[in-house]
């Protein structure tokens with residue numbers, strides 16, 4: 001399968017060669033012809049498998065095909081749950097559309113309305129927005145959605161959950177009924193799918209792997225630990241390789257700030273990214289992390305979805321997420337586009353229930369792997385039949401003695417109590433493309 005055989009315009013093929021994409025990933029091969037043919041689409045594929053290009057490429061192709069419009073008002077609306085993801089999707093659109101006259105812009109909060117209004121006045125083809133600021137523009141009549149013929153919900157299951165649904169319904173009511181609707185996500189809860197059916201027209205489905213599977217090149221470790229000792233264990237894990245870029249997830253904004261203070265005092269260069277930070281601080285933290293100026297980024301689930309950090313080797317869950325699907329998305333920040341990755345969760349006794357939910361959802365082995373010197377005073381309460389945390393075979397010495405994020409996955413690193421989770425526990429590697437990107441790391 002090649003991009004040529006999918007019928008994409010030559011200008012797009014040239015841009016893809018510049019990107020170093022040799023061939024389409026499975027979700028791209030499945031989605032691109034369906035989108036070009038005009039179908040509504042519900043597409044599920046693992047994190048890091050190129051879903052953005054799976055909608056951006058055919059959407060740009062169709063804009064090229066349609067030719068220059070008489071009036072330049074937005075024709076495509078992409079909705080994302082976070083500002084950072086909107087910015088990233090916009091960068092991707094610009095990369096793919098570099099040889100064509102397709103104008104894109106972002107609309108999100110935390111930054112001035114003025115430049116957004118100016119961009120809309122000048123005329124754009126594609127708007128990539130978060131719902132809140134989009135509604136501000138709708139109220140102020142600074143955006144005309146009457147020409148939208150394609151709606152994309154990126155991270156669709158998040159856009160359709162309780163938090164975003166009211167805003168989404170408002171946006172939907174302002175869009176033309178005659179339109180193509182595309183939903184993309186790595187996870188789809190059944191209720192979300194049912195909801196989606198209400199505003200789609202006979203959608204086709206592309207499902208590359210069993211739904212909700214985690215990226216296959218990631219090895220998963222749970223370190224049972226007492227809550228009070230998590231910070232020390234985090235330092236211990238980080239100390240294994242202080243040059244290793246690590247994304248650390250905290251459940252709360254306050255917890256993220258406290259953790260950054262602790263890390264800074266301990267000599268680890270870090271920053272926090274969460275919803276209480278100014279947009280400037282959020283953007284700076286992410287770009288400092290991507291450029292390697294800081295080695296640790298402590299994030300709430302704001303960074304769990306979609307964010308693409310080139311070759312990120314390790315994700316640590318300082319706290320487990322409250323919703324099991326978020327585990328899949330958090331962990332999906334590593335092990336992308338054919339790279340290997342390491343996922344480490346520090347789990348205290350009171351998080352046993354959350355861990356059980358995750359084990360039920362994901363289709364991957366998770367090693368229950370106590371670290372010597374950090375053994376918990378009470379064991380985790382897992383499903384009957386699940387292996388007990390392995391004692392006497394614990395990680396010794398420096399924790400950084402792990403497979404490199406850049407190299408091959410090291411199966412020898414799973415010597416401890418494994419829990420095979422999920423019905424069937426199907427491993428998705430067979431469906432996974434393994435290829436490298438041609439982009440320089442700094443451009444991630």
Ligand SMILES: Nc1ncnc2c1ncn2[C@@H]1O[C@H](COP(=O)(O)OP(=O)(O)OP(=O)(O)O)[C@@H](O)[C@H]1O
Pocket residue numbers: 020021022023024025028045046047048049050051052053185186305306307308332333336337435436437
């Ligand atoms: N055909 C391809 N060949 C090589 N690399 C690709 C290809 N398509 C996409 N990529 C790269 O793979 C990475 C992941 O893509 P993308 O961010 O779209 O993943 P995703 O499936 O949307 O992940 P998530 O579920 O986390 O949002 C990006 O850096 C992108 O440039």
